[in-house]
Amino acid sequence: MKDAAIVLDHVSKRFGPVQALDGLDLTVTAGTVYGLLGPNGAGKTTAVRVLTTLIRPDAGQARVLGLDVVSHAADVRSLIGLAGQYAAVDANLTGRENLRLMGRLAHLPRRAIAARAGELLERFELTDAADRPSRTYSGGMRRRLDLAAALVHRPPVLFLDEPTTGLDPHSRRELWAIIEELVAEGTTLLLTTQYLEEADRLAGRVAVIDDGRVIAEGTSAELKSRMATTVLALAFHDPGSAGKAAELVSPLATAPALVEGTDVEVAVDDGPQTLVEALRTLDRAGLVVASVALREPSLDDVFLTLTGHRAATATPGPDSPSSDHHRSEPALAGRKSR
Amino acid sequence: MTTATTPVPPTPLAGRQTPLTRLRWAVSDAAALTGRNLLAYVRLPQLVIFSTIQPIMFVLIFRYVFGGAIQVPNGSFVDYLMPGIFVQSVAFGAVGTGVGLAEDMGKGIIERFRSLPMARSSVLAGRTLADLVRNVFVVFLMVVVGFLVGFRVGTNALAFLAGVLLILAFGYALSWIFALVGLGASNAETAQAMAFPTLFPLVFASSAFVPVDTMPGWLQAFAANQPVSVTVDATRALMLGGPTTSAVLQSLAWTVGILVVFAPLAVRRYRRAA
Incomplete structure (x- = not known):
């Protein structure tokens, strides 16, 4: 070219x-x-x-x-x-x-x-x-x-x-x-x-x-x-409720909901509208929400949307000047499996 | 903010240079990096002080503490000692070559050098040449210290100078051994730690401080023929008197042999250290 x-x-x-x-x-x-x-x-x-x-x-x-x-x-x-x-x-x-x-x-x-x-x-x-x-x-x-x-x-x-x-x-x-x-x-x-x-x-x-x-x-x-514009983050008092909530809100989301302990995160297109719908659905099911927030998608969310898996982020990254960058990078790449 | 105005002609493509142009640039690159490494010694004098305090301590300890108990063939121990100290200084100084390279590798500056259209040989040439210049300074200082504690040349100025050149050449060869060590080390501390197990037997199981014939027989075989002893013996002959030819040739043979083996190994290692 x-x-x-x-x-x-x-x-x-x-x-x-x-x-x-x-x-x-x-x-x-x-x-x-x-x-x-x-x-x-x-x-x-x-x-x-x-x-x-x-x-x-x-x-x-x-x-x-x-x-x-x-x-x-x-x-x-x-x-x-x-x-x-x-x-x-x-x-x-x-x-x-x-x-x-x-x-x-x-x-x-x-x-x-x-x-x-x-x-x-x-x-x-x-x-x-x-x-x-x-x-x-x-x-x-x-x-x-x-x-x-x-x-x-x-x-x-x-x-x-x-x-x-x-x-x-x-x-x-x-x-x-x-x-x-x-x-x-x-x-x-x-x-x-x-x-x-x-x-x-x-x-x-x-x-x-x-x-x-x-x-x-x-x-x-x-x-x-191609990505979700907003992330809806919900927290519950116990993991059981979180699991049930994830099932209930998934139909509203653009990607499968992610559950971590008592936290649930879903990527959504229309934040405020979906938030109201989600709370209504959860209320009908009798689930008590401990906290709720809407936030901008992070790189992590982008990855979740594009790949279906979380980015390998929990790393001593290039911020630590002592690490040897050209040797550390492949080591990190090896942490993920497809 | 002003915009850039200096006219910089498009860099001629490095791969299209004639061999002569390439050689000219290789010399220029090596000189630039030698200057850069020497500036580091000026800005961080502790790097040089490390390689001078230690030999000065050795002079004082051997001259005034152990010296009285050591019998040497031709009388004066301080005359016997100083050529050994000179060689020890450049041998320990050679470790600095490896430490400096390991440090540069760790900081990523060698990555940048490798992405520039400069000669591949220049990083190693610049490093070893800067350490050669440092050795000139260190040896000069040790000569002064030697004279202060009673060392006297038994031959003439020309032979003495030949001895100094022999030591500097030997030190330069040793730099390439530790360049190879430094390129393989993950950081400066490791380079230093890796160097000493090689260096200690060479410097101490040698004729540098005591006559080899006082050692047990099994050790004598090694101590009499290894490169440090050979170079110390040659230097003694040149500075104090005695038959020089065989000892000097042996020392030069070691210097050339070490260079021929270790310089290509270090260069290969540098090219592959990606």
Whole structure:
């Protein structure tokens, strides 16, 4: 395809017993932002690592700007920028030194390096901290520097692997604003995230991936229309009542109700209307409701709707900087069985 | 916010370079990373202090505590001791190569390097070359300490300098062994813990501190011929006097042999450390 900047064609990758990617197909049009949404261990990072030439796929083909990532790995590296889950900047170097180092290693002309570093520092609002070792930076500043480092050589294709994981809401919004600016300049961006909100805000198209394959793909509006708009959460005084209630409200829901102890959750289309109907039904059956709430669907609910199973979420995720990300991800993927 | 203005020409595709251009970039990349690693030593002097305090303690302990009880062939124990200390300093310093690599791997910065169009060899070259420069500093410091506690060169300045170069070459070779160890370790602490069981027998079951012929016979066979002893003996010959040719050639053979075996192993390990 002429306009495809990034193509994954039936790519598989196995780590020992874990099938991290299982025939993943993906096409990203040049100049657009594509979101890869999924829980820990879904294969997001593995997909990015294949596309950035860090690992070779076992099967299938991956191309960036028409170049195969295995046979033309060196060429591909000239065209991409990568910012990972962890701020991969050198803590002993200042912000400016980090950017200059990246400029040198990306083989920029010597005379362009200093100017480019200064310009990025200004753009990412790091000028005041530019000559301080980056170990003194806050988490948000380190992420901004990390993103700046990925942009030094103006790569036409950019990969951001969970760029805001672990950031506070303020820093997250700051980073989003910067990413939106980049996109306006025409960079092709593949972004992985665990946050529905992030994919929704930044990406034109989104693929939901689970167990190393795409389970849903489309614009975020298309995806949302396929999901429940609201979740009705009910709590009862005993598990028996919860079980009975689940049976009674299931006909009102878009997916089977989920029972956990005394809690019942159902995905519904029309929140307020269904709430009234559900309470009426429960009242007629003589069930006493302990609490009731309507809430926005979380990624968890999206997964439940799309896959019928819960996302593997209870994990020491990429927020813990000590964990070794490329080894931990397949381990997490292995927790689920189909 | 101002928009970016610096003209950055599109990066020439790395795969289309001529061999000569590639070599030029490989040298430039290695130099950039050597500089980066040296800056870390300047910013975190404790990294260098660790590799200097320990040998200084050894000098003081052996010179003033154990020294009086150790008989050496040609009189002065401090003269006997210092070449051993020089070699010990670079041998322990080589562990830093592995620790530094393991640290970078853990922080994800090597991931970034691997996604850049830079030479594959440059991370290992930059690391080992920076540690070579650090060793120059450490050996210089130990020479000063040696002179302060009474060490005197028995030959001439040129032979002394040859001894220093021999030690630095040996230290550089050892760096590649611990580079391999560091690439296989899951973190810096493990790299350090894995290094010492190899290093201790080499440094202490050697001629570095005591004459090998005072050891039991079964140990002598190992202690007399292992690379640390051979290099210490060669350095002693160069700095204090005595027949040099055979000892120096043996030491160089070890240095070259270690490089030939461990450099390709480390490079292969680095390429596959995904």
